[in-house]
Amino acid sequence: MxxxxxxxxxxxxxxxxxxxxxxxxxxxxxxxxxxxxxxxxxxxxxxxxxxxxxxxxxxxxxxxxxxxxxxxxxxxxxxxxxxxxxxxxxxxxxxxxxxxxGGTVTHTGTREYGRTQLSVDGGVLHEGLPTTQPVWMSHGDAVTDAPHGVEGSPPTPGAPDAAVE
Missing domain, CATH: 3.40.50.880 (Class I glutamine amidotransferase (GATase) domain)
Incomplete structure (x- = not known):
């Protein structure tokens, strides 16, 4: 048993x-x-x-x-x-x-709130997703220099590196 x-x-x-x-x-x-x-x-x-x-x-x-x-x-x-x-x-x-x-985050002087478009060109994080997709932002700071060894996405109007991997 x-x-x-x-x-x-x-x-x-x-x-x-x-x-x-x-x-x-x-x-x-x-x-x-x-x-x-x-x-x-x-x-x-x-x-x-x-x-x-x-x-x-x-x-x-x-x-x-x-x-x-x-x-x-x-x-x-x-x-x-x-x-x-x-x-x-x-x-x-x-x-x-x-x-x-080791990246840099700064106040950009531009606030980004609400819906915006993110354009993606490759990467694992966005694999299988449309190359342009709506995202929601709420920030006044941005990653302005991605850390060494990571790939950034093309910018949104208010974020030079809106996503990295």
């Missing part, structure tokens, strides 16, 4: 959503769960050790209201990239990731 007792709940590998103060961090986690993938929101103060200990399938860096170059703004520990964990940055999370990897 097989032993049917369990030693505790099965630990699933989560997709961790690092919350940098976005109004939509919970929405990101919900969308991941709707794809039948376990997801949790963690604060931006979580250490790299705490994140790695969870053995995440991936990490999503949310947006937030800060500017990455301001004193006291939440920062991303570049040691996250020393681990074999896929990382996806959205808005502030993308800018924090670019800064942690």
């Amino acid at each position: 097989a032993d049917t007792q369990h030693s505790g709940p099965t630990q699933q590998q989560p997709v961790l959503v690092v919350d940098f103060g976005a109004q939509y961090a919970q929405l990101i986690a919900r969308r991941v769960r709707e794809a039948n993938v376990y997801s949790e929101v963690v604060p931006h103060t979580a250490t790299i050790e705490e994140i790695v200990e969870r053995k995440p399938l991936a990490v999503i860096l949310s947006g937030g209201p800060s500017s990455v170059y301001e004193d006291g703004a939440p920062q991303l520990d570049a040691r996250l990239f020393d681990h074999d964990i896929p990382v996806f940055g959205i808005c502030y999370g993308f800018q924090a990731m670019a800064g942690a990897l």
